[in-house]
Amino acid sequence: MLSFSIAFLAVQPAEAAGYDSSFIRGADISTLADMEKAGAKYYENGVQKDPLQILKDNGANYVRLRIWNDPKDAAGNSYGAGTNDLKTTIxxxxxxxxxxxxxxxxxxxxxxxxxxxxxxxxKSWQGLSFEQLNTKVYDYTHSVLAEMKKQNVYPDMVQIGNELNSGMLWPHGKSWGEGGGEFDRLAAFLKSGIKAVKDTEPKDTTLMLHLAEGGNYETFKWWFDEITARNVEYDTIGISYYPYWHGTLDDLETNMNNISKRYGKDVMVVETAYGHTTGNADAKENAFGQEEAATAGYAATPKGQHNFMQDLVTSIQQVPNKKGTGFFYWEPLWNNGKVSWATTAGMNYLGVTDEPGNEWDNQAIFDFNGNALDAVKIFGTPNAAAQTNYAKNPSFESGASSGTPTDWTKWTAAGTTGTAVKTEADALDGNYKLSFWDAKAYEASIYQQLTGLQNGTYKLTAWVKAGGVHSTSEIYAKSATTQLKQAIPSVASDWTKVTLDDVKVTDGKIEIGVYNKAQANAWLNVDHIKLQKK
Incomplete structure (x- = not known):
């Protein structure tokens, strides 16, 4: 069934990606003003510099700034953590x-x-009705943006709300609760904020809606289905993803790939970070420690921090149809405990009692003395080697109209019709996907044989959907001496990643393919195949 009888394809990398000018490499620098007031200094190669210059010189092209309405108490005491009022933001x-x-x-x-x-x-909005709050959302958003426009710093992208899983402006805009109409009210708030953006800057300003739990596709699908049903207009889905809280990178990829397809939107990891040590710059317990490092699977070292960011960026850049548009590192400059997450006034506003300090200090990309770490390089240099795909025609676009995509060979068992394997529309990536189906029991595969590879260890991945009864369904990699295979799960509703790890190439040759043996009317869709060197 699977053989090396046809000529091998000489390998030229089918896809090799770096950063293009449109890919966003950003940093949330919201605590910077307070850090500098507290005496923070930043260094690169032993030379003190403006931290924004260090980020810019290493390739960062965006900053993210949060804005709080009035982050001070009645006596003028700051709530801390950046004191991000309008003046500070401007x-x-x-x-x-x-x-x-x-x-x-x-x-x-x-x-x-x-x-x-x-x-x-x-504080100043408490006690207002829903209708009054909705007016406040528009008026406040409009006034902030009008002032920023007046000061010649109108934002290039606007995020309406922060980590909106549970909604905003509780209790009126809570996304779950009693009484009904929760998403109606939430959608109204979002529309008011969006209208203010469009009224202050009629040209294209990217609009983002942002959720946490980046590895949880079901949460994103639930929330954005509700928002879509209410015709809320936006451009980009923002994602918070911390690998020790929000699942694996495969979970993140499943979410990004499916939501970008489902809603036709760009996706962006707008918050992420990782620890460069389990040490601590102050007395407050950190959010990241040995347990978090063990969960995420990267060393708690400067190199481990950089490795995580390289892998994350690779995942974002590989979202089909170039829908993965960038990332923001969350608070890379908040590297010591001199600026607390909250002052006493801030804790009183939140109604909590806690220790002051900074639980994030060991996740900055500057060490406790302000020296830039390896991870700062991620703004300018992605892991290009990990992004090289050696599979030919990996999304079946070339030759799709013929039914047999270019660079792939079809095989069918005796008695199986030639149309059991074909290309169809409604793909994950591009315009076509590969489809296995027949009205009677069938056995078929599609494969390609590659040569000219560097010897070493590779990873083969494919994105699949399937339904019905399959006797054997798998992706495989076959060399002259060994064959590895990974079963494809029978999941019908959403695209799922299947991975075949530790594929060894010892003579520069490999055969990769998909094999399916199924009962009548069982179906399998395949797209976005990648063979990458580890």
Whole structure:
């Protein structure tokens, strides 16, 4: 069935990706002003520099700035963690724009931190009705953006709300609760913020909606299905992804690939980070330690931090149809405990009692003394080797109209019709996918044989959907002496990644393919195949 009888294809890498000018390499620098007031200094190769210059010189092209309505108490005491009021935000935006960097503005619609566990009303908005709050969302958004436009720092991208899994402006905009109409009210808030963006800058300003739990496709599907049903207009889906909290990179890829396909939107990891040590710069317990490193699977070292970021960027760049548009590292400059996550005033606003300090210090990309670490290079240099795909015609686009895609060979068992394997529309990547199906029991495969590979270890992946009864369904890699295979699960609703790891190439040759033996009317779709060197 599987043989080396036809001539091998000489390998030229089918896909090799670096950074193009449109790919966003960003950093959330929202604590920078407070850090500098507290005496923080930043160094590259022993030379003190403006931290924004260090980021820019290493390839960063965007900054992300959060904005809180009024992050101070009645006595004027700061809530801490950046004191990100309008003046602070404009000052940071001016610094970034002066260096040729773009700005993503993150509206929290609160006076302090919001996330899936809390979405507190601003002090001055408390006690308002839903209708009054909806007007406030528009008026506040419009006033902030109008002032930024006046100051010549209008943001290039605007995020309406932060980590909106649970909604915003509780209780009115909570995405679950009692009484019904929750998503109707949430959608109304989002539309008001979006309208303010469009009214202040009628030209194209990228609009983002942002959720946490980046490895949880079911959460994203639930939330964005509700928002889509209410005709909320936006451009980009923002994702928070921390590998020790939000699943594996495969989980993230499954989410990114499916939501970009399902909603036809760009996707971006707008928050991520990893520890360069399990050490601590202050007395507050850190969010990242030995347990988190063990969960994520990367060493808690500067090299491990850099390796994680390289793998993350590779996952983003490999989202089909170039829908993965960038990343933002969350708070790379918050490298010590001199700026607390909250002051006493901030904790009082949130209604919590906790220790002051910074739980994020060991996830900055500057060490505790302010020295730039290896991870700063990720803004300019992706892992190009890991992105090289040696599979030919990996998404079956070339020759698809003929039924047999270019560079692939079909095989069918005796009695199986030639149309049991064909290309069809509604693909994950591009315009076509490979489809196995017949009205009677069938056995078929499609494969290609490659030569000219460097010897070493490779990984073969494919994205699949399947339904019905399959006797044997698998991806495989075959050399002159060994054959490895990985079963394909029978999952019908969404695209799923199948991985065949540790594929050894010892003589520069390999055969890769998909084999399916199934009962009548069972189906298998395959797309976005990759053979990559590890």
């Amino acid at each position: 000052d940071l935006a001016k610094r970034a724009k002066a260096k040729g960097m773009k700005v993503l503005l993150d509206f929290h619609y609160s006076d302090f931190w919001v996330d899936p566990g809390k979405q507190n009303l601003p």
